[in-house]
Amino acid sequence: MAQIFLCAGVILLASLMTCHAAISVTLDLEPADHGQLFNLENEDGSVILSGHIGRNLETPDNLKATQNGSCINFSSIGTELNEVLEDCIDFGDAHWYGGPEQSRQYWPLDNVTFSEYSYVTKSQDNQGIAERYWLSSAGVYIYVEPDVPLFIDLNNHVNKSICFIAKSSAPYLSTEVPQLKYKVCASENAKEAHKNAVLDVLGKPEGYPDERMITHPIWSTWARYKRDINDSVIVNFANEILSNGFNNSQLEIDDQWEICYGAMTFNKNKFPDPKNLTDTLKSMGFRVTLWVHPFINILCDPWLTEATDNAYLVYNNTGNTTLTTWWNGIGSAIDFTNPEAAEWHVTRLKNLQEEAGIDSFKFDAGEMSWLPQPPRLDSSSYPYPDVYTHSYVNAMSSFGSMIEVRVAERSQNLPIFVRMLDKDSNWDWNNGLKTLVTTLLQMNMVGYPFVLPDMIGGNGYEGAPSKELFIRWLQANVFMPSLQYSYVPWDYDDETVQICKVYTDLHAQYADVIINLAAKAVQDGSPINPPIWWIDPSDETAQTISSEYLLGENILVAPILDEGAESRDIYLPQGQWHDELRNEQISGPTWLRNYSVSLSELAYFTRVTTVNVK
Incomplete structure (x- = not known):
C-alpha cells in the first residue's frame, strides 16, 4: 500500500x-x-x-x-x-x-x-x-x-x-x-x-445589482397577460399599480412586442409610438425594461439574412444548419462565443434602448439545449457547449446592474440578478412553492447570492394562483433579495391588497439589510440567503431543514408552504432568538411544534445573541 x-x-x-x-x-x-x-x-x-x-x-x-x-x-x-x-x-x-x-x-x-x-x-x-x-x-x-x-x-x-x-x-x-x-x-x-x-x-461578485430592484417590486406583464399586450394594456397596468398604492422598481414589457422574434423592432399595430409609451410610464414614476432573447426566427428578415451572411449564428456540428426549435417557434441562435456576433447583438440592443427609451432588459434563454445539436461554436479555446451560456451572460452583463438573466455558468463574478427558472402555480415539489426556498438555497450555495425569485404566485401556465397560494408565496419571498409581481393583489380582494402591502413594505424596510449583505458578498463571497445550518454547521437537525432560510446570519424565516396550513413546526438553531410574530425570546437549538401562523402572518425570528461557531 x-x-x-x-x-x-x-x-x-x-x-x-x-x-x-x-x-x-x-x-x-x-x-x-x-x-x-x-x-x-x-x-x-x-x-x-x-x-x-x-x-x-x-x-x-x-x-x-x-x-x-x-x-x-x-x-x-x-x-x-x-x-x-x-x-x-x-x-x-x-x-x-x-x-x-x-x-x-x-x-x-x-x-x-x-x-x-x-x-x-x-x-x-x-x-x-x-x-x-x-x-x-x-x-x-x-x-x-x-x-x-x-x-x-x-x-x-x-x-x-x-x-x-x-x-x-x-x-x-x-x-x-x-x-x-x-x-x-x-x-x-x-x-x-x-x-x-x-x-x-x-469566485465572488465584483459588485451588486441595482438597489431600486432590491428595494421595490418589479412588475412584469408576463404571468398576468402572457402575450396579450399592447400600448393601452401596459398603461392601464401602470395606473392600477399606482392607484392601489404600490411602489415599483420598474415595469417590464414581456413577450410579443416585436414584429417578429429577433427583429428588435416594435410591432406598430400594438405599440404605435414606443418612445411616447416609455415617456408616459416614466412620467408616472416607472423605469421601463424589455424582455429580449438570443434568437432570430425564420422569415424574420432582413435580420436573419444579415446574421447568416456574417456567420453570426450557431451551427450544428456538421455545419449544415443553424435552425433550432425553441418555445416561440423555429429560428437560429446568435453565437456569443463569436466576439463580432456578440458585438452586433449588443449594438442592436443599444440602438433599441436609445430609440424606444428602454432603461434595461430581461434577458431570457441562454441554455445550450436551445442550440442546434450538437452545437458547433466559434470558440476554439473551449470545446464544450456550456461556454455558450458563459459567453451569453458575460456579453449581456455589459448593460449594467439593472438587468436580469435566467442562466449562469461560471458567472459568479457578475453584479447582476440571476432569476429562478419559471415556477408553476402549485404548492408541491413539482416546480411549485415548496421549491422556492430550496432553489434559493441551491443558488446561494453554488455562488449566486443575487437571486431574483420568480413571479409571486408562479407563472399560471395551468391557471392563476389561488388567493392563499398568492399570499403564502409573497410571504415566503419577503426576505429574499427582490420581489417580482405579475399577478396582482387587487385581482383577489381588499384583504389580499392589505396583506400584500404589509409584506411589500416589510421587504422595503429590510432593503438596507439586503444591500449590506450584497456588499458583504462582494467583499468575501458570503451567501445572502444561506441555509440555517450556516449558523451552526455541526447541527445535524439544521442540516436537513428545507423549508426555512436565513437572511444573513441574524434573520431566520419559516414560511407556510402547505395548502390549507395555519401552523407548522419550526426549528431554531443555536442562539437567542426574538420571535417577531409573538414578541418573545426563545433559546435555541429548539423545535417550536405546531406554531400557529394565520394567512395574514409570517413567522420570522431575529438573532439577538450569537454563538462562537465558524
Missing part, C-alpha cells in the same frame, strides 16, 4: 512524518475492483468520504495540495475518443448540497437520483445553472473542472453516492478525447469548506 497525507496543504510522506492537521487524505493505491480506492479521514481515523477511481493508478504523481483547505486533485485523460472515464464517491452519512438548479429542487440531495445525466445548462428540468460543485455537511467540497465532458450518476447505483463520468457523447462534441479532472477538498466544517471554495474555485 502507498499512502499520501495532506497536512495544512503540504504533502508528507507517511513513512517519514506524522500528520497533526485536523484532516488527512489517504490514497490507497492497491488494486480494487476495476481501479483504486481512496479515503478522506479525520485525525482520529474516522472516514468522512470514500471514493473509487475507475482505473488503475500506478503512481500518485497526479495528486496535488492547495493552500485553501486540504485538497487532492484527480486528473485523467483518455487515450481514444470512445473511452469512458468514471470515478465514484460515496457520501457516507453526510448530507450533500449544491449541484444543478432543477424544477424538482430537493434539499439536501440525499434522495435525488440521476442516471448518466448530461451536466450542461438545458431546458430539461429547468437546469438554468449547472455549476460543477457539491458541498458536504461533513466539511468536504467537490469541484469538477469546466473542460470535462461531464455526466453524473447520483444515488443511482448505491444510495448517497455520486459518479463523475467523462465521455465524448452528445451534447458534447465527439472530436475531443475525454478527460476527467476534479478536486476533493476537506475543511473543519461545511461553512469553512464553502468559504474556501469561494476563494479557490467559485
